[in-house]
Amino acid sequence: MNIFLLGATPSISSEPGEDPLFKLAKTGGNTGNQVIAYGLLSRIAYESVAWDYRVDPKEVHERYDMIVIPAANFLFPQFDFGGMAHYIEQANLPVTIVGLGAQSNNYNPQIDLMPGTERFVRVIAERATSIGVRGPYTQEVLAKRGVHNVTVTGCPSYYMGGSDGMNLRQLSFDEVKRISINASRDVIGHSFDKQKMKRLVLDIYQTGITHGADFVAQSEHAEIRLAEQHPSSTDDEMKEIGSFLSDVVPHEAVREWVKKHLKVFFDVPQWLDKIEQYDFVFGTRFHGCMVALQRGVPATVICHDTRTEDMCKFLGMPHVSILELSGIDLQDLYERAGATNVAQRYGELYPQYMEFLTKNGLTLRS
Incomplete structure (x- = not known):
């Protein structure tokens, strides 16, 4: 065909x-x-x-x-x-x-x-x-x-x-060292709750910076340019991210994190291979978390609208609605990933x- x-x-x-x-x-x-x-x-x-x-x-x-x-x-x-x-x-x-x-x-x-x-x-x-x-x-x-x-x-x-399905690694939370996060500053406007979504996105970034997590960008222009270290990127992109996080993270801490931890993948097999190095992935990006689950890495989707929640519920993927969260609790999110029987639903x-x-x-x- x-x-x-x-x-x-x-x-x-x-x-x-x-x-x-x-x-x-x-x-x-x-x-x-x-x-x-x-x-x-x-x-x-x-x-x-x-x-x-x-x-x-x-x-x-x-x-x-x-x-x-x-x-x-x-x-x-x-x-x-x-x-x-x-x-x-x-x-x-x-x-x-x-x-x-x-x-x-x-x-x-x-x-x-x-x-x-x-x-x-x-x-x-x-x-x-x-x-x-x-x-x-x-x-x-x-x-x-x-x-x-x-x-x-x-x-x-x-x-x-x-037919092999999904088989997630089983680590205790104390063993979780390598973390990858994802979030988007450009979908806040059409989420279930705009104010709560913004607070949680800020909290995701802050948690990532605190734990030295890598951020895998999917549509965020400033993050993608900086991740690729392209000559067209300027200090404006750094200022944009720093300004967004100014109320929760000092600018210098943002700058140091950005230099080391921003990633973007334009090749799916490479993305799948690289995601295996992490112990846990979480964030608002359905496919950022899906890539992790495909390689046995526990992941929890933070659902912000119907397009993510509708799928996660049907597929039995580890998830939580922004309406249920008051902030980012890393251990809670990790335990949610382990509590869902993805393999059975698959x-x-x-x-x-x-x-x-x-x-x-x-x-x-x-």
Whole structure:
């Protein structure tokens, strides 16, 4: 089977010395997007796969058998997927879509979407055997629009380990030495509680600095430029981070931490390999924590909106809502990771996911 990807892509090409923000743009503005596509492709067999959107959709129709969409939080009021809907219509091929998510700061299924995104929903509903969605909330959002050929799958990144599943390391908290954190200063505005979200993000950074933890950036421009130590980075990026943390961490402490502990990964296999060096990962980034779980590293997601919480609940991932936290307690977060039986839930969901892929006309990887 020849597959054409729309949506997230598993890798990017870049030139030596390329501005990291140019590379970030190729990922769709978030390095976690690559984990979605990488995870989806890891479970299916194909003869060829491509994702050059400059190709005329009529050529796509001639050269490929199916459009496959590794999806993210597409159902968000500020996103317009009319262009993708038009491309799919022009290509006129069957569609498989996995991981479609609705993003909101509450669980009201009657969210407003742009006309282009409403059109996108209609187009995929017509062409997909079943739409794979992130969680029950997204299923409700689609049901309100009369779309019922839907299967709750969670995110395809969850299944990249195949039949081996997830087997987390068992360390006592006293043995936890190497920590990685993740958080985002750019999602505060659409969280369950803006003020609480800001306090917790500040607390995540502060905890990371106190414990000498590494910070893995996914969409944060200043952090990514500094992590790559690109010539285009200036003291402005350092000032931006220092200003954000000015009320909780002295500027000099921020500066010293930034020099040693900021990381970014534009290559998924490298990210997976590097994450193994840590004993615990936590933060607000679903895919930053997912990468850790895939390599047996305990991780806890701090959920800040429906796009993260809906998935975590369905997939049985260690998580806690920002609404439940008054601050960051490292031991509490670590114990939450150990208290969740991820392996058991994975064992339940994996065969269902394989069946979903098969019903949508995909061939499973042996």
